[in-house]
Amino acid sequence: MQKKIICAFIVVLFTPTILFAQIFRNSHNRNEIITRELAAFEEPGYYEEDDGYMDVNEQLNADFPGERARAMEDALRSVVIELVFEYMFNVHGQQTFEVVDSQGNRITKLLYPHRGNVNVFKGELRVSPRVSIGGKFGSSNFRKVTSTDTDWDSSVSTEYVWWESQSRLSPEVQFYDLNLYLTLFDLESQKAKSDPALRDFLNFLRVDDFICDIFGGYQQQKGRYRMNELVDTMEYWVPTNKAIGGLDSFYKVKYKGPRLGFRLKGSAGKVTTRLSFAYAWLTTKGYGWWNLRDYAFEHNSAKGTGRGIDVGLETTYNFTPNLSAGIGFNYLSCMQKSLTESGNQPGDVYNDLDIIRNVNSKIYGPSVLLRYSW
DSSP states (O other), X not given: OHHHHHHHTHHHHTHHHHHHHHHHHHHHHXXXXXXXXXXXXXXXXXXXXXXXXXXXXXXXXXXXHHHHHHHHHHHHHHOEEEEEEEXXXXXXXXXXXXXXXTTOOEEEEEXXXXXXXXXXXXXXXXXSSSEEEEEEEEEEEEOOEEEEEEEOBTTTBSSSOSEEEEEEEEEEEXXXXXXXXXXXXXXXXXXXXXXXXXXXXXHHTTXXXXXXXXXXXXXXXXXEEEEEEXXXXXXXXXXXXXXXXXXXXXXEEEEEEEEEEEEEEEXXXXXXXXXXXXXXXXXXXXXXXXXXXXXXXXXXXXXXXXXXXXXXXXXXXXXXXXXXXXXXXXXXXXXXXXXEEEEXXXXXEOOOOSEEEEEEEEEEEEEEEEEEEO
């Protein structure tokens, strides 16, 4: 968890480096212009005064004491840091692992529900009027729920359940993303203000500010699901209630890959609404351990064949220019088809069968959030 927090907020740690780089760049540009005006020295790079010589930089500081201060002020004005805490409550969703045959007939399906809360931390650093870097880190606080393992015997019937069991499930999910943002349109820009048609249209909509960004980056989601207290509820198509002792199994899955997206921001008075959408190309890896069968296995996908969707919507009220709070809704989905499986069982070398394995994850729910920038 500590590694993910570091990754999600590494953008904030880069603040000093980027800030001083920008200060140096602005200061260097000013000094270059002034140096050309002072180029008529007897010796390049020096200024003769009385019996000695003064370095050009020393002379610039002496003759133009406000230049460096203005350069620093310009750099600081363009840098904005924003931190957000978002609390997702009444979260729903699930992680599924299903197996079908080559004809699409169901063979087995494991269902791991997501119920509870998710804490999300976001950070962003704007390094220029059009460019910023940022990301988020989320960690679940899901409660224990009941998972199901359902089997069908396709040689007999694909409609009726052949075998089904339930177990006590402890689910955990963590996710993060890192992004580079580029502003395509900003109403506050001089070009937008000078366009009469656009200005009239936005005045008609009563919009004070509107920004459109595109972004690209990387995301990862990791889930772990531990099962115990097994009970069979169906055996050979007949309902039952048989407890099976000793279950202590788990399944882990990780989705990761590049992402692209856009986000919109509109303000009217003290109310601001934000909408974001991202699409990811995922590579997926899973691990499982069924202790009652003494069976360990691994799942792998082809690179970039999965897909991820991340949608966020929020509306906030600005109490001050720097502090706002509001409500939101988030939807995160990871989908992967056609996993290959490898593993071993006691006395037997496992070979991948002619079946198709799919995994899917969904996390969605409302939220409250607090946003602060400076």
